[in-house]
Amino acid sequence: MDSISNRKISDLISEFPFLTSFFNDNGLEIAGKEKNTLSEYFAGFDEDEIEDKAIDPEVLTAQIGEFIKQMIAFLGKEDEVVKTVTILPGKDKSGEAENFNELVIRQGEIICIVGPTGSGKSRLLGDIEWVAQGDTPTGRSILINEDVPDKKWRFSSADKLVAQLSQNMNFVMDLSVYEFVELHAESRMVENREQVIERIIDKANSLAGESFTPETPITSLSGGQSRALMIADTAILSKSPIILIDEIENAGIDRKKALGLLLSEDKIVLMATHDPVLALMGDRRIVIKNGGIFKVIDTTDDERTILSTLEKMDKTLLAYRTKLRQGEIITKIQNT
Amino acid sequence: MNLVTVSGPPSSGKTSVILKTIDSLKKRGLKVAVAKFDCLYTDDDILYEKAGIPVRKGLSGALCPDHYFVSNVEEITNWALKNDFDILISESAGLCNRCSPYIKGIKAVCVIDNLSGINTPKKIGPMLKTADIVVITKGDIVSQAEREVFASRVNTVNPSAVIMNINGLTGQGSFELSTLLYEEELNINSLKGMELRFPMPAALCSYCLGETRIGESYQMGNVRKMKVED
Numbered sequence: 322m323d324s325i326s327n328r329k330i331s332d333l334i335s336e337f338p339f340l341t342s343f344f345n346d347n348g349l350e351i352a353g354k355e356k357n358t359l360s361e362y363f364a365g366f367d368e369d370e371i372e373d374k375a376i377d378p379e380v381l382t383a384q385i386g387e388f389i390k391q392m393i394a395f396l397g398k399e400d401e402v403v404k405t406v407t408i409l410p411g412k413d414k415s416g417e418a419e420n421f422n423e424l425v426i427r428q429g430e431i432i433c434i435v436g437p438t439g440s441g442k443s444r445l446l447g448d449i450e451w452v453a454q455g456d457t458p459t460g461r462s463i464l465i466n467e468d469v470p471d472k473k474w475r476f477s478s479a480d481k482l483v484a485q486l487s488q489n490m491n492f493v494m495d496l497s498v499y500e501f502v503e504l505h506a507e508s509r510m511v512e513n514r515e516q517v518i519e520r521i522i523d524k525a526n527s528l529a530g531e532s533f534t535p536e537t538p539i540t541s542l543s544g545g546q547s548r549a550l551m552i553a554d555t556a557i558l559s560k561s562p563i564i565l566i567d568e569i570e571n572a573g574i575d576r577k578k579a580l581g582l583l584l585s586e587d588k589i590v591l592m593a594t595h596d597p598v599l600a601l602m603g604d605r606r607i608v609i610k611n612g613g614i615f616k617v618i619d620t621t622d623d624e625r626t627i628l629s630t631l632e633k634m635d636k637t638l639l640a641y642r643t644k645l646r647q648g649e650i651i652t653k654i655q656n657t
Numbered sequence: 658m659n660l661v662t663v664s665g666p667p668s669s670g671k672t673s674v675i676l677k678t679i680d681s682l683k684k685r686g687l688k689v690a691v692a693k694f695d696c697l698y699t700d701d702d703i704l705y706e707k708a709g710i711p712v713r714k715g716l717s718g719a720l721c722p723d724h725y726f727v728s729n730v731e732e733i734t735n736w737a738l739k740n741d742f743d744i745l746i747s748e749s750a751g752l753c754n755r756c757s758p759y760i761k762g763i764k765a766v767c768v769i770d771n772l773s774g775i776n777t778p779k780k781i782g783p784m785l786k787t788a789d790i791v792v793i794t795k796g797d798i799v800s801q802a803e804r805e806v807f808a809s810r811v812n813t814v815n816p817s818a819v820i821m822n823i824n825g826l827t828g829q830g831s832f833e834l835s836t837l838l839y840e841e842e843l844n845i846n847s848l849k850g851m852e853l854r855f856p857m858p859a860a861l862c863s864y865c866l867g868e869t870r871i872g873e874s875y876q877m878g879n880v881r882k883m884k885v886e887d
Binding site: 342343345346347348369372373374375377380383384387388391443446447451456457458475476478479484485486487490491492493494501502504505508509547551554555558559 | 681684757771772775778779782783787796800803806808809814815816817820830833855881
C-alpha cells in the first residue's frame with residue numbers, strides 16, 4: 322500500500338479513472354490538489370476537517386488499494402459464463418433425503434417452482450444465491466458449470482448469482498426512465514452506454530401494452546410499464562446469470578415476450594408461480610413440499626397442448642380488459 | 658464470548674435482522690444476548706424478550722447516544738460474560754450520520770435500507786465506512802436496478818466490507834449472516850484497553866450543558882459558525 326501513498330493523485334486518476342467516483346462518494350474534494358501525493362493530500366487536512374469528515378488516512382489508503390484491486394479484477398476479466406447450475410440433494414424439514422440425484426439447470430431454460438406458502442421455496446432460492454456447500458439448513462450443495470463454485474459468488478457485491486424480479490417492487494427514485502437506466506448502466510460500468518440505454522427502453526416498450534418515452538418519470542409508469550422496464554433492464558444490464566421471477570401479473574405486459582427476452586440474453590429463469598399459463602411455459606417444474614424438493618416434473622406434451630388453449634383464454638380475457646378500458650360495453654361472449 | 662456491534666440509521670431494520678439472525682444462531686446451540694441502545698424510547702427489548710432472548714436496554718436521553726454507548730459497552734459486556742453467553746449483540750441507532758460506534762478487533766455490522774435513497778451511502782460516515790459487514794434491507798420493495806446501484810455505491814465507500822441483502826420480514830439472508838457472526842478465535846474476556854475504530858463526533862458546548870437561550874453571548878466551548886454569505 323505504501324506505493325500508492327507516494328503517488329500523485331493526478332497519476333493515480335489517469336491510471337485508474339474509476340478513482341474519481343471513490344473520492345467523490347467518500348466526500349473527498351481533490352480539485353486543485355491533484356499534484357499532491359496521496360499522503361501529502363491526507364496530511365493537508367487540519368484537525369477539524371479530519372474530525373468532521375471522519376478521515377482516517379490509513380483506512381482510506383487501504384480502501385483505495387482494495388478498490389483498485391477490485392475494479393481491476395472487475396474490468397479485466399471476461400465474465401465467467403454460467404452455463405449450468407447443479408443442485409445436489411439435501412434433506413427436507415423432517416430430515417428425509419430429497420428424492421432426486423442431481424438437478425442440472427441450463428442456460429436458456431425456464432424452471433418453475435411450485436408448492437404452498439412456507440414449503441421452502443425461499444430456502445431453495447437462498448441455497449442457490451448463497452451457493453450452498455452443504456452448510457445451510459437443507460444440506461444442499463450447488464455446483465456451477467459442474468464444479469465447486471468460486472467464493473466470489475458469495476461475497477462479491479458485483480458478482481451475484483441471482484437477480485430478482487418480484488411482483489410488489491417499486492421505483493423509489495424520482496428520475497426519468499433514461500436517467501434511471503443510465504444510473505444502473507453507470508454502476509455496471511458498461512461501454513457504449515447510450516446504445517445500451519436505448520436498447521433497454523426499446524425492449525421495454527415492445528413488452529409493455531402502452532408505450533412510454535425516455536423522458537417519462539419512472540414514478541408515473543403504469544404497473545405493466547414498470548414491470549416491462551424492470552424486466553428489460555434486468556435482462557440486459559444485470560450481470561446475474563439467474564433471474565428469479567416471483568409471478569408476473571397479467572396486465573399491461575406481454576409475458577411470453579418478456580420470458581423470451583430473458584432467455585435471449587442467455588439467462589437461466591427460475592419462476593415461482595402458480596399461474597398455469599406461466600407455469601406450463603417452463604421446461605420443468607420443481608415441486609417443493611415440507612422444505613424439500615419433492616419431485617421434478619418435465620412439462621408433458623399434453624400440458625403443452627393445454628397451454629395453447631389456456632393462452633387463448635388468456636387472450637380473450639385481455640381483450641375484454643381492453644374493451645373495458647376503452648369505455649365499451651360488453652354484449653356477448655367472444656371467441657378468439 | 659463474541660461481541661458483535663450492530664449499528665444503523667433509525668428504522669433501517671436492525672432489530673428485525675438481529676431477531677432473524679439469532680434464530681439461526683440458536684439452532685447451532687449458541688447462547689445469544691442483546692444489548693439495545695437507543696435515544697428516547699424503544700420497545701424493542703420487549704420483542705427480544707418475547708423471542709426468549711436475554712436483553713438489556715439503555716436509553717441515552719439527553720446524551721449523545723454514541724458517547725452513551727461507549728460509556729456503557731464495557732459494563733454490558735461484563736454482564737454477558739458473567740452469564741456465560743456465547744454471543745452478545747449490541748444494537749445502537751446512528752442518529753447524526755457521523756456516528757462511530759465500532760471497536761477495533763470487534764465485529765462490526767452496519768444495517769442500512771434501500772429505501773433511504775441511493776445517495777445515502779455517501780452521507781454516512783464511519784458507521785458505514787468502517788463496518789466489516791454491511792447489511793442492506795428492504796430490497797423486496799425496490800427494483801433490481803435500484804438494489805444493484807445501491808450495493809455498488811456501498812461498495813465504493815467501503816470496498817472491503819462483505820455486503821449482504823437481507824429481508825427483515827421473511828428472514829431471507831439472515832441464515833447466511835449468522836454464519837459470519839461467530840468465530841471461536843474472536844473470543845474476548847474483557848473490553849479493557851480496547852479502542853474505538855474512529856473518534857466519536859465531538860460535543861461539549863454550552864447547549865450540551867443545558868443552555869437554552871439563543872445568542873452569541875451564551876455560546877461557550879466547542880462552537881463553530883457557518884459561513885453565511887450576503
